[in-house]
Amino acid sequence: MTMTRTFFGAALLAIALATTPALADGPIADRGEAVETAMYEQDRATILAMAGDYKVRFDMQESTPWVEDYTPLDRKISGGHESVRVIEDTGTRIVLQHLLVAEHEGETFVIKHWRQDWEYEPARILAYTGPDRWQWVDVPERMRNGRWSQTVYQVDDSPRYAGWGEWETTHGIRRWRSNWTWRPLARRDAVRDPVYDRYAAINRHQLTPTGWIHWQDNTKMKPAAGSAEALEPVVQEYVLNTYTRFDGYDVAAADAYWAATKDYWAAVRAKWAEVAERKGGIALEEEAQAGTVISGRLLELGSALQDGEVSQSAAIEEAIGLIETHTR
Template identity: 35%
Template sequence: MALAFPASAIAHEPDGAVADPARDRAAILAMQGEYAVDFAFDETVPLQPAYQRQPPLRSGGHEAVIVVEDAARDGRPDRIVLQHILVDPKSGHVTKHWRQDWHWQAAQRFEFSDEQTWRVRDMPAASAAGTWTQCVYEVSDAPRYCGTGRWHHDDGVSTWTSDLSWRPLPRREYTRRSDYNALSVVNRHTVTPSGWSHEQFNTKVQRGPNGRQRALTREFGFNDYRKSEGVDFRPARDYWAATQAYWARVRERWEPLLTSPSGVHLKTRVDGMAMIVPLFEQAQDVEQGGQVSDTAIDAVFSAWVEPATSPTAALQADR
């Protein structure tokens, strides 16, 4: 059943514009569905004298985007969770992919501050007014990045643009690059007639101690989600129906770590596979009708996740 929101749910933004969280919510929910996806990344502006642009990267796939949560509070949208699941059209094999959570006027968010480390940053109420914070998670539901911005619906086109934030290297890069260790990113999501798009305005940066930074190059990323009717996405929905309760238990372990002021540090290598593999194996056991104990999930977290220790110079300098 659709949620209805009263006129009091409309917020006035600091610049005098009016935010419409109900319309924003509709735009976020428009990203659910079944898609053929193209991923394109092009380095654009070299920022160091000797730097040579790397070849463009192209890939693609088929992805179901499923609504996990659509919650309201005090008559307003509050939190929307979308889970992405990849499907191989030929074999029907599915892979749990990334997750995006949207928070209306978030009071805090996590930020990538150092190698395998994320810290929690408070969001002043004045700057959060009228905004949505999008937080993105790994396939293991480990953190990746958050961004905050407003949805705009000018000329009937719904677009959200984030502020500038840090994110770790993407999988396409850390398997072959060692000359930078962070991306400085602005993200833009737009609902289109054929689906939706995700634009990424990236700067590849080598962050060092004491807040030193060396920007290598800029990059433009374009992820194009087009509605697909020629692929059977039932395996994705069947997988999620069988495992969603298990993954909810995994998210319950992450939640206190990602809201604690100290933040979280992952003891895995950058690829995260030491944690991804056992969690995926447990999910497979559940999918096949087995049971996974809380003790088994906790053992994975105990082995690979810990509270962060001290704030990093990079994040201190950024603030």
């Protein structure tokens, strides 16, 4: 009976992921030029409103097990300070860079954190398709009108996950909800070598009176026994990341780091984009502690550049070489 229920649940989820466009909200009909323009500008204002300085609370909770022999992890709550900066805005493309600011024994550290790229009416997204691989996936043409994609990148600017959806106002709340997306394991899970190896997820971004929230609905999946491709669900997880506007930390340190390293990271982003275009995606070995096997060194080069220990040209040359060597 247990095996039957597990198989049935896995089958339903596989069908849902395979037929996402059909199960997602329907196409947005043409609303006329004036309305389309007004909605587009409202979407842009909402995305840009996520920039700023924040106190962040990370709240993670495994809830419902989908197999009988799994015990959900205890709830985990952590936090920190994060500065979010607009580093590109072309109108239809907005790039937000997150910078973590931490203190230890009186010393301030800035850690380049995740990045989110928003694109209006995208034709394709660079999606996670399984361990060590990200590939271009077409957005159905009928689902593009009025929608935005969000692509999230890891600390070394390699891709992490991508999805698309509509910004809408429901009961007075501005919200963006993604389609079903595959995601690699977060560090909190990867370092434990769990039975699951990826998430099937829906992401939501919503503005609040004091900032915004990022709400994740993650189904943790594992390879099914006896199959090279089938997956089955293990446990449900809910993650609520709350960004509350706050500048009572060393915001200047975040801006100083970015001023010193932005050209280096621009070159890194450009190399990742070139590789993805040339190779039809990115194949790169994941690493539990840092995300990818080259992430640690790319971050070290950024810090060394800020400290004057390496020239910008040398840092860029090494970074480009690492990306070229480790991607397939």
